[in-house]
Amino acid sequence: MAYLTTTASGQPVLILKEGTTRSRGREAQRNNIMAARIIGEVLRSTLGPRGMDKMLIDSLGDITITNDGAAILDEIEVDHPAAKMMVEVAKTQDDMVGDGTTTAVVLAGELLKKAEELLDQNIHPTILVSGYRKAVQKAMETIDRTAVSVDVEDRATLRKVALTSMASKAVGPAKEHLAEIAIDAVRQITEKRGDRMLADIDNIQIIKKTGKSLFESELVKGVIIDKEVVHSGMPKKMERAKIALLDCPLEIEKTEISAEIRIRDPTQMQAFLDQETRMLQEMVEKIKAARATVVFCQKGIDDMAQHFLAKEGILAARRVKESDMEKLARATGGRITTDLDDLGSQDLGVAGIVEERKIGDDKMIFVEKCKDPRSVAVLIRAGLERMVDEAERAMTDALSVVSDVMENNKIVAGGGAVEVEIAKELRSYATKVGGREQLAVEAFADAIEIIPKTLAENAGLEAIDIIVNLRAAHEKTDGKYMGINVFTGKTENTHQKGVVEPLVVKEQAVKSAAESASMILRIDDVIASTKPKEERGKPPGGMPEGEE
Secondary structure, three states, X not given: OOEEEEOOOOOEEEEEOOOOEEEEHHHXXXXXXXXXXXXXXXXXXXXXXXXXXXXXXXXXXXXXXXXXXXXXXXXXXXXXXXXXXXXXXXXXXXXXXXXXXXXXXXXXXXXXXXXXHHHOOOOXXXXXXHHHHHHHHHHHHHHHHHOEEOOOOOHHHHHHHHHHHHOOXXXXXXXXXXXXXXXXXXXXXXXXXXXXXXXXXXXXXXXXXXXXXXXXXEEEOOEEEXXXXXXXXXXXXXXXXXXXXXXXXXXXXXXXXXXXXXXXXXXXXXXXXXXXXXXHHHHHHHHXXXXXXXXXXXXXXXXXXXXXXXXXXXXXXXOOOHHHHHHHHHHHOOOEEOOHHHOOHXXXXXXXXXXXXXXXXXXXXXXXXXXXXXXXXXXXXXXXXXXXXXXXXXXXXHHHHHHHHHHOOEEEEOOOHHHHHXXXXXXXXXXXXXXXXXXXXXXXXXXXXXXXXXXXXXXXXXXXXXXXXXXXXXXXXXXXXXXXXXXXXXXXXXXXXXXXXXXXXXXXXXXXXXXXXXXHHOOOEEEEOOOOHHHHOOOOOOOOOOOO
């Protein structure tokens, strides 16, 4: 409907264009809160080691089976704008720290649920937002106070962190094996910059191939290139390889301007072709002169150039991705060259073995046994394609949390221990805040307990009893590490039991959940424009339905 108003004389005035819908006040807030809460409810049953999986089928019929929060929200097509903000929360959490997406979304949903109860008591949204902001600050202090510094050389602690992140993934007994791979991979690519450590997991390549089992997943100290050797006459294996990384084509480039060559007799034609061959031969001579035995080229390699390279016994691959070229440079210590005239022996990378191997139906080139690679590859194997995908998600989570600890060497106790401690601190802090904001701080305390509550529910335990036991345990002087053991139903010191998470994961989850909840609460007017009528009947390509 068009939004109309009238002047003092009764003259109608059109404000918004036809087809625009508008909801205001409590109705708008209620709709937004409901949409965001539904997203939280969708993910709730996936939280924790006893969480269940979701099967997602897209419009093309492709199936994804996972309990990874980021993957689920990435796959489902969300239409409501408030629900889209919850998807953004998960995406931010995943991009920043790589884990804790489900925690962030479930917490945001619960914060909105508690806020709605206060809105029904006529408490202004701005007061709620202000109270939530104070609660987050107090929560950050509590998280920091309960955190424990760890030695990044302590492999046992890193293993605990990796195993906790994979606890809810369906990789079963292979967790230990994958955790070891994740630790080795992150330690290999970690570098010191100034006085801080930097572990960028983009330097870890993850290659998935169906076949064999999860236990045959392996770490390659080098790079795997998803290409095959370009010429059948080339060697398939090269030991003690000297690698040239080229960002220039080994072919004769066609002229930019339209030119014509006038040939008056056949010998001139032959001379023209011979010149092309000679130019290609010179290119190969330059590579040989630099003493390269392997060539990775980002651009194309002409058939004739392939022939000359094969004659010289040089192994070559073409059209290698730019990202793979950068990883090759980091792994082998080579330099990417854009002009063959500049190629010298000092630009070459070194690897113990460069070999083409057949994995399943595909041929791939393994560049391994590099001396001290700053880029490594993880080859993930499993008997089922869905399992390979889930193992990749588990490996990404494990790599993320290990790199988080490498960069910020603090961990917190898992199993809901931090959340219950935050709730305890917030309840005593709320009385100092006073006024109506006190109610918002208390609401935050109630909301954050949704994490241990959900862990208990998903494990088939009595959530109320668990929360009561946890609160009682945290009242004791040494109770700040007490969390829930979802397998026994008892409250235990989760820090001692090895259920630990990186500090930055927990901090980011609480911050992003509170921010999204606050933003949704402040909205009191939703004005939605619809497409013009003539566009509604058209498919996305712009043609009317029924026309080809």
